[in-house]
Amino acid sequence: MTLLKAAIIGGGNIADTNHIPALKQLSEQVEIVAICGRDTGKARALADKHGIANAFDNTTEMYRQCAPDLVVICTPNNLHYPQAMEAMDHNCHVFCEKPPAISAQNARDMASRAAQKGLTLAYNFQLRQTSEWALLTRCQTDGLLGETYHIKAQFLRRRGIPGWGYFTDKTMQGGGALMDLGVHVLDLALCALGYPMPDHVLGNTYDFIGKAGGKGLLGNWNPQKFDVEDAAMAYLSFPNKASIMLSASFALNTQADKDRNLEIFGSKGGVKLFPFTLHTEVAGELADIQFPYLEEADIQLKNTAAFLDACQGKPSNVCTAEQGAILQEIVERIYSASS
Known part of the structure; x- marks a missing residue:
């Protein structure tokens, strides 16, 4: 097998701790x-830390000297679109950090370019690779849930406004808690429904705590420079009457420091994803079935492997360019509904 040549764009923590180690395990x-x-x-x-030969401060020289087959984009959200488009212009497959972009049109253009060029464009939604998600999909396939009609999806932090990076800068990130956290569970919820487009979207965003300042559990932030939402709440309704309730927060006056979960409600059974519990009936009695022996997966490794499979035309459950475009449009519609 010919080795694919990969280039990393963005030299921050996500490249250092997630993408580079995963790629090196797939050597x-x-x-x-x-x-x-x-x-x-x-x-x-x-590059020296990880034994990588070349380092650049501009992509033009990188493409000229190294001619990579694929690019992994680990930069702020506003750079995803231009960097992905440039990579595809150089006939590179693209594995991009979430969210896809900062606008729905950007995400749609990226998907169109990938289709035109016959390239793989995928997004790094790693929660698809958890053992819990794999079990949920088996439960759905086996008919244990019946028809899934409502999902409660939330990714909440009590005081988790990042005190570093660009997370509170709307120009760089396009948004706050919804863009950074909510998209993870929104992706899963949409997957559970077959990734449809909603016909109705209601949403509200808030910035009370972010603007006021206070105790930070992820470092202190500057409330004078906080111009994104600290919380977002949305309700999505789909043509078949299925629905999603979505909640995301950097800061919220709630009990848990962190609460990331999905609850899936079906006509025959329901699931709480983390820890996985199946709510059903057994022998005519209500039952809650738990699965204590699920393995903890290396979700970044599995998602990177899924991306490489997609690049080679193999079956893969990585988030596709088309799904990313749908998700980005929904995010934009939530922001629009809240304005």
Whole structure:
């Protein structure tokens, strides 16, 4: 098998701790040939740390010298679109961090370019690779849930406004808690319904805590420079009457420091995803069935492997370009409904 050549764009923590280690574990399929970052010194240091030959501070030289087959984009949200489009113009497959972009039109254009060029464009929604998600899909396939008609999806932090990076900068990120956290559980909820487009979207966003400042559990933030939402709530209704209730927060006056979960309601059974519990009937009696022996998966490794499978035309459950475009349109509609 010919090794695929991979380049990393963005030399921050997500590249260092997630993408590079996963790619290196898949060394029989892919070789990392370059890292490109804004700061050559930092890019060179990260490349040296991981034994990667080349480091650049501009993509033009990276493409000219290294001619990668695929690119992994680990940069702020506003750079996803131009960097993905440039990569596809160089005939590279693209594995992009979430969210797809900062606008629905950008995400749609990215999907169109991938289709035109016959390239794989995929997004890094790793929760698809959990053992709990795999079990849910088996329960659906086996008919244990019947018809899924409502999903409650939430990713909440009590005081989890990041005190670093660009997470509170709307120009760079396009939004706050919805863009950073909510998209993870929204992706799963849409997957559970077959990734439909809603016909009705209601939503509200809030910034009370972010604007006021206070105790931070992920570092302190500057409330004067906080211009995204600290919480977003939405209700999505679909043509077949299925529905999703979505909640996401960086900061919310709630009990748990972190609450990430899905509850799936079907005509025959229901599921709470983390920890996995099946709510059903057995022998005519109500039953809650738990699965204590589920293995903890390396979800980044599995998602990277799924992306490589997609690049080679193999079956894959990685988030596709078309799904990313649908998700981004829904996110935009939530923001529009809240304005």
